Amino acid sequence: MSLAHLLARQALTRPDAPAIYSGTTLWATHAQWAQRSAALAHRLRAAGLQPGDRVVLFMSNHPRYLEILWGAWWAGLAVVPVNAKLHPAEVEWIIDNAQARWGFVTSDVAPRALAGLQHQIDIESAEADALLAPLSEAVPAPHDSAPGDLAWLFYTSGTTGRPKGVMLTHRNLMTMGLTYFVDVNAVDAGDAIVYGAPMSHGCGIYAIPHVMAGARHVVPASGGVEPAELFALGQALGPLSTFAAPTIVKRLVDHAEAQGLGPDDAARAFKTIVYGGAPMYLADIQRALRVMGPRFVQIYGQGETPMVATALSRRHIADTTYPDHAARLASVGVAQTPVQVRVAGPDGADLPLGEVGEVLVRGDTVMAGYWRNPEATAAAVRDGWLWTGDMGTLDTHSFLTLKDRSKDLLISGGSNIYPREVEEVLLTAPGVHEVAVVGAPDPEWGEVVVAFVVAAPEQATDAAALDAHCLAHIARFKRPKRYVFVDTLPKNNYGKVLKTQLRALAAQNPN
Numbered sequence: 001m002s003l004a005h006l007l008a009r010q011a012l013t014r015p016d017a018p019a020i021y022s023g024t025t026l027w028a029t030h031a032q033w034a035q036r037s038a039a040l041a042h043r044l045r046a047a048g049l050q051p052g053d054r055v056v057l058f059m060s061n062h063p064r065y066l067e068i069l070w071g072a073w074w075a076g077l078a079v080v081p082v083n084a085k086l087h088p089a090e091v092e093w094i095i096d097n098a099q100a101r102w103g104f105v106t107s108d109v110a111p112r113a114l115a116g117l118q119h120q121i122d123i124e125s126a127e128a129d130a131l132l133a134p135l136s137e138a139v140p141a142p143h144d145s146a147p148g149d150l151a152w153l154f155y156t157s158g159t160t161g162r163p164k165g166v167m168l169t170h171r172n173l174m175t176m177g178l179t180y181f182v183d184v185n186a187v188d189a190g191d192a193i194v195y196g197a198p199m200s201h202g203c204g205i206y207a208i209p210h211v212m213a214g215a216r217h218v219v220p221a222s223g224g225v226e227p228a229e230l231f232a233l234g235q236a237l238g239p240l241s242t243f244a245a246p247t248i249v250k251r252l253v254d255h256a257e258a259q260g261l262g263p264d265d266a267a268r269a270f271k272t273i274v275y276g277g278a279p280m281y282l283a284d285i286q287r288a289l290r291v292m293g294p295r296f297v298q299i300y301g302q303g304e305t306p307m308v309a310t311a312l313s314r315r316h317i318a319d320t321t322y323p324d325h326a327a328r329l330a331s332v333g334v335a336q337t338p339v340q341v342r343v344a345g346p347d348g349a350d351l352p353l354g355e356v357g358e359v360l361v362r363g364d365t366v367m368a369g370y371w372r373n374p375e376a377t378a379a380a381v382r383d384g385w386l387w388t389g390d391m392g393t394l395d396t397h398s399f400l401t402l403k404d405r406s407k408d409l410l411i412s413g414g415s416n417i418y419p420r421e422v423e424e425v426l427l428t429a430p431g432v433h434e435v436a437v438v439g440a441p442d443p444e445w446g447e448v449v450v451a452f453v454v455a456a457p458e459q460a461t462d463a464a465a466l467d468a469h470c471l472a473h474i475a476r477f478k479r480p481k482r483y484v485f486v487d488t489l490p491k492n493n494y495g496k497v498l499k500t501q502l503r504a505l506a507a508q509n510p511n
């Protein structure tokens with residue numbers, strides 16, 4: 001069974017139910033969506049594409065994103081959705097690595113012809129209209145892909161080195177989709193997901209459970225995250241669910257606060273906001289709960305086990321009566337249903353509870369491997385266990401708390417320092433809006449702690465005040481030796497702070 005069958009099923013059982021919206025305008029019913037995707041599949045196969053071939057999507061968010069994803073799966077092809085903020089040269093590297101010959105683009109992100117593609121289709125062109133126009137003959141059934149066939153080639157963010165193509169199969173994504181209902185968010189046919197965050201990443205992957213449930217899919221007219229627009233869409237189309245990186249959640253909360261909106265207003269606009277992909281700091285989620293009420297669920301996953309490692313449920317997040325609620329909120333929750341999660345030392349043996357080690361995950365969501373990279377696959381997946389590169393610790397109730405990625409850990413004077421811990425403390429200091437902590441090389445200490453701080457506009461702060469705050473809250477050796485005040489932190493399109501860039505900056509400016 002393939003992911004295409006999910007749409008075929010909705011088209012048969014609920015053909016006239018609304019499926020895709022562009023802003024508040026209906027774009028397609030389930031029947032229309034399936035007809036367009038099936039027609040695209042038929043024409044791609046007629047043009048010579050074979051099951052297993054890769055097609056690239058280098059697009060900003062668009063209703064046709066969904067039609068092309070399902071069209072490719074209908075034909076038995078694998079999709080390669082690419083981060084819309086990449087430089088064309090980086091996309092060309094991915095096209096070459098994925099050996100893709102066809103690509104679908106939007107002209108805003110791909111202003112020129114991309115080397116390596118034989119066919120580049122602007123999805124707003126007459127050619128795209130023709131490819132998606134319903135067939136006059138009978139609609140072909142979806143290609144019978146096997147569960148282990150490649151469905152999605154997900155290129156890692158490549159914050160260190162070249163990106164790697166994570167091979168996700170139909171089984172991986174089917175399991176991810178079913179798990180969503182159990183561990184993240186129950187969905188019924190009247191629900192709607194909104195794609196504010198990039199569809200090439202977690203937000204787009206969550207299309208799958210929403211197709212499974214026959215729910216509606218809303219693509220904002222802006223194609224991105226405009227908090228006012230998202231609130232208005234929620235008011236118009238019913239409470240929405242979405243996936244957002246912590247920085248996006250922060251923007252929604254800022255907006256709600258600035259507009260004087262409270263939990264009741266948020267409840268009308270949003271059913272569930274799933275956050276993950278980067279650390280959510282304690283102070284930020286506490287404020288989000290206060291302003292927008294109990295509509296948050298956290299997930300922790302990575303491309304290699306998409307959206308599925310652990311989850312912190314709405315109930316756990318909302319239960320402020322739990323004695324250790326703050327520690328729970330700072331955790332990423334418990335293993336999601338289809339996976340086992342453990343914390344191990346370098347030899348792969350389990351560590352005692354409370355000790356920090358690498359997070360390992362095993363289950364049906366774990367990737368089939370890295371595309372054309374058996375060495376990297378062998379290093380990442382050993383005896384079925386995925387070595388995530390994240391460091392964490394388990395408590396007695398199996399809640400996982402992440403420390404940092406193993407490469408972000410810094411060692412100063414022989415002591416391990418987890419930047420996340422220092423960041424959590426600095427964020428509770430008055431006058432700090434955002435912060436990122438990295439290590440800089442130091443002849444005496446090996447590495448020293450450097451904090452990049454975005455000051456809050458309404459309240460002044462300085463290095464001396466922040467140093468005093470750290471002295472009051474954490475061990476002396478963890479205190480930043482230097483503070484660098486910046487206007488913004490460098491982030492990628494998925495909201496992750498680019499620590500490699502900050503480390504380079506910190507190393508360049510010793511004082």
Ligand code: AMP
Binds near residue numbers: 278298332388402494
């Ligand atoms: P990606 O493969 O681009 O989705 O990035 C996955 C990485 O993001 C993980 O390995 C973690 O380092 C980080 N990450 C994902 N979810 C969370 C979370 N809930 N809290 C902290 N970090 C996270």
